[in-house]
Amino acid sequence: MKVSRKIVNVENHHKYLDIDAGPAKYRIILLNDDIVRIRCIFEAEFKPEASYALVMTAWQDHMDAMLQRERKRVEAIATNYEEHETYILMTTKKLDIKIYKDPFAIEISDKNGNILNSDLKERAYVQDDLGRIYHYSCMEDGDYFYGFGEKAGYLNKQRRRMRMHNVDTIGYDSELTDPLYKHIPFYIKLNSTNKVACGLFYHNSYDSVFDMGCERSGYWHKYSYFCADGGELDVFFIYGPQIKDVVKNYTDLTGKTVFPTKYSLGYMGSTMYYTELDQDADKAVLQFLDKCKEEQIPCDGFFLSSGYTTGQDGKRYVFNWNHDRFENPKGFVEKMQQKGADLAPNIKPGMLTTHPLYKEFDAAGAYIKDEYGEKSQTDRYWGGPASFVDFTNGKGRELWKKHLKKAIVSLGVTSIWNDNNEYEMNNLAAVCHYEGLKQKAGALRPIMPNLMAAMAQEAVLEVDPDIRPYIVSRAGFAGIQRYAQTWAGDNNTSWKSVKFNIPVILGMGLSGVANQGCDIGGFFGPAPEPELFVRWVQNGIFQPRFSIHSCNTDNTVTEPWMYPSYTQYIKSAIQLRYRLIPYLYSLLFEASDEGAPIMRPLVYEFQNDCNAWEESFDFMLGSSLLVANVLEKGAKTRRVYLPAGADWIDWYTKERYAGGQTIEVNVSLSSIPMFIRSGAIIPMSEELMNIHTDAVETLHLLVEPSQEAEFVLYDDDGITNNYKHGKYLKTTVNIDKNNGTKIIFTNKGNYSTPVKTVILELLCQDIAPIQIRLQDRKVPMFLDRREWEAGKTGWYYDMEQKTAKIKYDNLREDHTIHVDFDIKDLISV
Template identity: 50%
Template sequence: MKKSDKIIALESNSDYIHITTGGSQLRVYLVDDDTIRFRCTFDEEFAPEHSYALVKTAWEDDLDELFANERTRVTPIAPNVEETDDYYVTRTAKLEIRLTKDPFGIEIYDTDGNLLYKDLKERTFMEDSHGRRYHYSVINAGDHFYGFGEKTGKLNKRLQYLRMHNTDTCGHDAELSDPLYKHIPFYVRFNDHTRKAIGVFYNNPFDSAFDLGREWSGYWDKYSFYCTDGGDVDMFFINGPTIPEVVERYTDLTGKTALPPLGNTGYTHTTMFYTELEKDVDKAILEFVDRCKANDIPFDMFGMASGYTCMPNGKRYQFHWNSAKFPDPAAFMAEMKKRGVAVTPNVKPGILTTHPDYDEFADAGAFVKDETGKKPESERYWGGFAGFPDFTSKAGREIWERHMTEALLDNGIEGIWDDNCEFDIQNADAVVDGDGRPTTVEGMKPVLGNMMAYTANHALTQARPNTRPFIISRAGFAGIQRYAQTWAGDNYTCWKTLKYNIPTILNMGLSGAANHGCDIGGWFGPAPEPELLVRWFQEGVFMPRFMTNSSNTDNSVTEPFMYPNYTPYISRAVKLRYALAPTMYSLLREASVKGSPVMRPLVYEFPNDPNCWDESFEFMFGPNILVANVTDPGATEKSVYLPAGTDWYDFRSKKRYEGGQTISVPVDLDTIPMFLRAGAIVPMTDGVTNLHTQTIDHLTLLVEPSAAGSFTLYEDDGETNDYKGGKYLATTFEIAPGAAANPYSTDGENNAGTFPASDESHEVTVIRATCDGSYASRVERVEMDVFTHNVQPFTVAMSGPSGERFIEKFFDPAKWEAADEGWLYDMETRTTRIKYANPSGDYEIRVNYAINDLVKM
């Protein structure tokens, strides 16, 4: 046993602090004011820096050239170390880091003296006799643990033991199974006493485990620990103090979610069933697309399962089309494109030993090698034994990319679906190249998943330089979000899965992977019953990955129209997803810039409400919509908790509820309980059924104006990378309610610019639109539905690039519908409906609620 028992020596230079303890060495980097790196090794020397996860570094790394287009090198803060009797201390503008001498331990405080983090001294860093390495930290009363990537069970992981190991968990239990497909050793710790959050990321792809207070000892403070099977304990402490700030800073380190093409945010379908047909698979898929249209189901993307590579001998030969199933792949792709449907074929890394190209891969040195480092490692796979391309080698990436391009991209494919990419190679001593630094596969399995997605990304970019690449991946390590949309693998068809998939997605979002989802309808098991299928579609409305997928055990195939009497419910759910397309795309853009989740746990938005800290099944869709999906069969009512600190408004009825209470709402099979928070702005559209071929040329903005609020609507061409050069339009809508909303008032009076108003009223609500970017919006007309609770507006005015004017009021709904511009008060829904041509540039809508006193007139 080796321990970091006490500090023997400490040296400081301009880049880092070097610490020698009785059993280890440490380096402390002040990456920036909020991010501190603690790297501990029990080896005689530190291994060279060699990270596949990081895109932000403050040191030279072997892979800087490989990731030159992704990685940013920052200058670390030069540590100024002071010594006291008990500890050394160094500071950033936000943090104080104390390194206690004997026993050694790390303590981190904020500038107000609040303790944010503390090691369990005497057990801080350890190595056992088997080479496993540990890091122990103190758990405080009120600590909640979120994140950890793709995990089953409830949101808060306190008192759980979690493993990090990529594996194929077909038909897993959504509440209890562990591990799953992803390996993301990052968590957010939120303390409900201080209301402060921190993040901890261990940059190490070896199999590892977290104990979050499950282990208990009367001799120690309550503690958690991280244990890794190998490699250094390379810990990044990330300051908040809020959960959103932690997630943003973590994704600064490992990368933001890739912005997908707009069209690929629509409804997607796949199943193993079609491609397993003996012939005419192309016709079966085209027929499905046409049936969607006939059944009024909007549709945009088809995931083509691996059966297209399955030959008459039953073997799947990657990058080889079965000609009986697809006699002309290019012609099939052209037909799909005519229908506005993108195709993402399933790609698996295993190359069977009987594969016609196996020898070519082997001769190129493209496979993971056995322990001798000379022969390809052979492992059990679908259809027999197979070799696995080594995506940490140039040879592996190049041959894979060439075959992918010739077989798929040259036939019109524009997206890739990486599947079965856990690289669950049993021989831990098998060898990978490691991009010039050979090592055993034991500590590189999740990296191979990332680099497989990296290779697909590179191939698509090379084939179509200005077309936005789109990749889906089932497995990977921290940073997989830079390349791929992800999903939680082969879930089981049952009501429990429907429910527990929600916190799985929420924790993936907190772990940097915002573009995530779970198979709608369940992948494994019997066909979903009709009610369950409807509820799954309703839940899928809010998942960034909105896909049905199935390999049912009763010879059925899950389709949106499999129960004709229930198809209208499913059609309406899919149409709601398309109505929310402007919001979904804007949230994915936010994820690509700030790392923010799309589906957010309530604690993310409401950290001061105790009822939100561990809520696992209600969630926020972006900042403004609370969703409480029905997840129980036969429900006629739904209990919904509305967070405190804001009012809430039923999405359909506009009924107001005070926050901080649990309400019961009636539900039927058509109901998705949704509530808008006060100050919400929600961009929507209607009539769009295909995001590839149709233009979002009109918007409806739902506006709840009783509190200040904002939302940024994002637009670009939806297909190219031109947005990276500034060709986008980000329009930030802001609500300034009441007198404070009046930018023209200087004396407290309601002098709204050149527009006359009652001197007795201060009730002018201003909705401002501020534009950023050079993209010319394709939105031609805008309708703004402003919730109005007590008093109807007196006037509505607009100022913008074309000047200032009152907007005409209509009393007849038919005349308002026929007009290009005007406003109307809808008494039934108590909304002020304003419509106008979309201005080119910044503008304001001013809604004046001054009372028109007819008696005094």
């Protein structure tokens, strides 16, 4: 076993500091004021930089040319240091980095003296006799740990041991199964004493383990550790102090969430059942869309399961169309688009040895090779022995794109569903090309789904550079958010799944993957019972990816209308999602710009409220809306904790509650408990039924004006890349409480919005307005709701809801609504 004991030598290279500490060497880079990189090797020399994951660097990297459109080069902070008796001190504007000499350890503090991360002295960096590497960090019982990518169980991962390893976990237990499909070695630590957050990203794609306090020893301070099967200990410390700052800084490093099409926020139908029909599967899908319209259930697309690729031998062959099931694929795609729906066909990177294209890929050297680097490696796969496309090889990438374009994208398809891409391989010594550097598959396995998603993006753009690709991926490594929406795979049909899939999604959001979801209704198991199905849909409408998808084990198919007497609840929930599309699209833009999650744990918005630290199931949708879905069978009431630091208004009754308390509300099967945060600004649509075909001509803006707040309402054409060239509209809505109440609208961008009418719904706590002015022009008041509805401009006060509803023609220029809440003295008049 090798352990760094003390500093032997220090060399300052101005942009990085090299430290020799016995058996290990260290390179410390101050990437910026918030991010400190620590590289540790137990070898003679550092290997050349070669990363697929990082998009912000301060050094030359082997992948710079490949990632030139994504990567940003920054200037590292000069590594000047102060020499003290027992330690070396490096600083940024926000951090102090103490490097202890003997015993060797690194401790990072903020400028207030709060210790943010401290190595376990005498055991900080270790390589065992099997070549595994360890990093031990001190921890306290009051530390909370979040993130870790896609992990089952409660949100806080303290006292958990978790494995990082992509695997196909069909029918998994969403509370207990580990690992799942994603491999994201990043976490956020919140110290409960000083309430300061920081993060650690381990830039290492070998299989690894996080132990967050499961292991204890009386000989040491309490500790957590990271252990990887190989590679470097390449650690990025990421400062907060807020959790949202950590997420922003982490996504500066690994990339923001890709901005997909607007219709990706719609309901995407799916089931394995249709594509397994012996014939006329295409008609079944088209009939599904017709049935949705008949039932008034909005739908904008369909995920096409892999049965469409079935060959004569019953096996699935990627890029192959079964013409018994899909007689005319191009005509089928066109008919779908005519019905306002896009198709997302399923593709898989493992090619069976019986595949008609197998020999072409083999001859091109496009597969991962055996351990000798000679023959294509074959391994177990769905359907039999297969070889995996090597996406670290330019030949593999180009050949994959060639057939993807020929078989799918040329049909008019711009949405691609990457599935079964975990690269489960038994021979981890197999060799990947790695852009000519050659590397074992065990080091690169989880990177492959990212590159596969990148190639789907490229294939669509090479056919039509103006269109915005919509890519979905089941597996992924850190940075998958740059290329794809993801979902948490083949969940089990159970009440436990609908509940614990929530913290799975919340953890992904804290790990940089804002655009995530789970199969609604359950993928694996018998058909969901009616109550479970209703509650699952009511929960699923808030997930960025909303798809009812199933492979039921009882010969049934999960469809929105499967229980006719319950369809009203399904329809109502999905229509609510479509009302929220303007809000969700703005949040999706924020994710692409800032890295912020769409579904947010309460601790993300209310870090100073200790009652939010452990909450796993209630969440914020954006910053304005708290969602407390009913998750228990037969529930008649629902207890909800309302975080301190805000007031809360019931979505339906408009009853107001002070924050910092737990309330209990009555619920029925139709209930979706939601609470509006004080200062909320929530844009909504009126009667949107299809994102492809319907324009939002009436914008409904729900505003709680009791405190100052800001929200950026974003819109564009939703499908092209014209937004990158200024064809967008950002409307910053401000609540200004300085000298009265004003709602200020400021526009940026040159997209011509279809909005013709604005309905501004003001939640009025104690008093109705006496007067409302638009650009200093008095807005007419109506006492009768019907007269207000018939008029073009005006306002009226809804006594029951305690809301003032203001309607006016949309103004393309900046404008202000003045709301006067003075008391009108009727007696003295």
